[in-house]
Amino acid sequence: MYRIKCLVVLLIIHGTSAAQVDVGYIQYLSSQKLSTEHRQYLAHCAASTSPDTLLYFQLKYQLQYRNSEEFHKLQPSQSPLFMNDSAALLLTGLWVLEDVYQSRLEPSQWLVSSRFQSVRQLGHVMATGMQHGKLESMQQWPSEMSDSWSALQAYSSKKPWKAALLSTIIPGSGKIYAQRSRVAWMGMIGLTLFGAQSVEAYRKLGIKHPLTIGNMAVFGIFYGGNICGSARTVKSRRTELRNKFYKDASFYYRRLHRPLLY
Numbered sequence: 001m002y003r004i005k006c007l008v009v010l011l012i013i014h015g016t017s018a019a020q021v022d023v024g025y026i027q028y029l030s031s032q033k034l035s036t037e038h039r040q041y042l043a044h045c046a047a048s049t050s051p052d053t054l055l056y057f058q059l060k061y062q063l064q065y066r067n068s069e070e071f072h073k074l075q076p077s078q079s080p081l082f083m084n085d086s087a088a089l090l091l092t093g094l095w096v097l098e099d100v101y102q103s104r105l106e107p108s109q110w111l112v113s114s115r116f117q118s119v120r121q122l123g124h125v126m127a128t129g130m131q132h133g134k135l136e137s138m139q140q141w142p143s144e145m146s147d148s149w150s151a152l153q154a155y156s157s158k159k160p161w162k163a164a165l166l167s168t169i170i171p172g173s174g175k176i177y178a179q180r181s182r183v184a185w186m187g188m189i190g191l192t193l194f195g196a197q198s199v200e201a202y203r204k205l206g207i208k209h210p211l212t213i214g215n216m217a218v219f220g221i222f223y224g225g226n227i228c229g230s231a232r233t234v235k236s237r238r239t240e241l242r243n244k245f246y247k248d249a250s251f252y253y254r255r256l257h258r259p260l261l262y
Contacts, residue, residue, distance in 0.1 A: 021045050021057055027262045035065055056081035060088055064261055066095060086116040087259040093122030094259075097250040100126070101243035118257055125249040129242040144252040148245040155179075155241050160231035167230040171223060174230025178237055187226050194219040 021042075029038040038061055046054055055074060059082050062071035076082050076092065083089065125145075129152070141149045158178065167174030172188030175181070198215040205212050 021049055021053060023262075026057060030064060030262050052079055052081055055079045056085075060261055063088065063091060063095065066099075068099060086119060088261065089116060089119040090122065090253070090257055090259045091261060093119055093126070094250055094254055096126065097122065097246045100129075101246040101250070118253065122249070122253060125246065129245055141249075142252055145245065145248045148241065148248045152238075152241040152245050155238055158234050158238070160234045163230035163234045164227050167227045171226050174227070175233055178230060178233040180233050180237070183233075187222075187229075191219070191222055191226060194222055 025041065026038065029041065042054070042057055042061060045057075056079050059071065059074050059076050059079060062074065071092075128149075163174035163178050165174070166177050171191040172184040175184035175187065194215065198212065198219045201209065201212040201215045207213075
């Protein structure tokens with residue numbers, strides 16, 4: 001029934017010489033989530049609407065339906081109307097945060113320059129998660145975000161190369177350094193068993209025996225993997241903590257502001 005009504009309205013619009021976007025009609029399409037009719041109406045308005053006005057409503061359309069690729073192709077920073085809409089910017093920031101911690105998008109800093117305080121805060125959240133050492137002035141976060149921020153900040157001193165070096169000296173110690181103790185002990189036990197088996201094969205069968213060569217090859221692969229894995233673990237753990245910070249920030253700002261798109 002909603003789609004029939006929209007079709008009738010669209011036919012009426014086609015039969016008139018309307019020169020502007022009907023915001024009330026767009027609000028109706030948005031509230032009913034009629035994405036096809038919404039897109040068609042914007043396409044119809046393209047010839048009779050100023051480029052910036054059209055871009056503004058196109059950005060809000062992509063924002064509502066979370067079409068990330070199309071949204072960024074439209075370059076939101078190039079639309080003065082969009083950049084002056086605090087609710088749209090805040091929703092954009094929340095959307096970006098959610099996509100980042102769900103591993104669908106890399107974070108962006110373009111919201112930091114916004115003149116709206118709440119939007120700037122979201123921009124600082126994103127920037128801090130990427131380069132938290134460069135924003136020491138933004139350490140006083142709301143209590144809902146402070147725990148995840150403290151965990152991220154405490155982990156910032158850990159370096160992948162240190163984890164790799166430790167695992168080179170003592171297999172498994174790099175993952176203990178990366179705060180992955182259970183995985184570290186499993187790897188340490190496995191490498192010890194392979195190492196002992198290789199030494200035993202060498203003592204009994206000699207260095208040229210296929211079993212000795214096979215055992216040593218497997219040990220070498222696991223040893224190298226343990227070193228590389230320790231470095232990757234530091235990076236992945238840091239990403240987890242950053243995403244936890246983003247997730248807490250997203251929940252906090254959604255509860256605080258509850259912005260409306262239209």
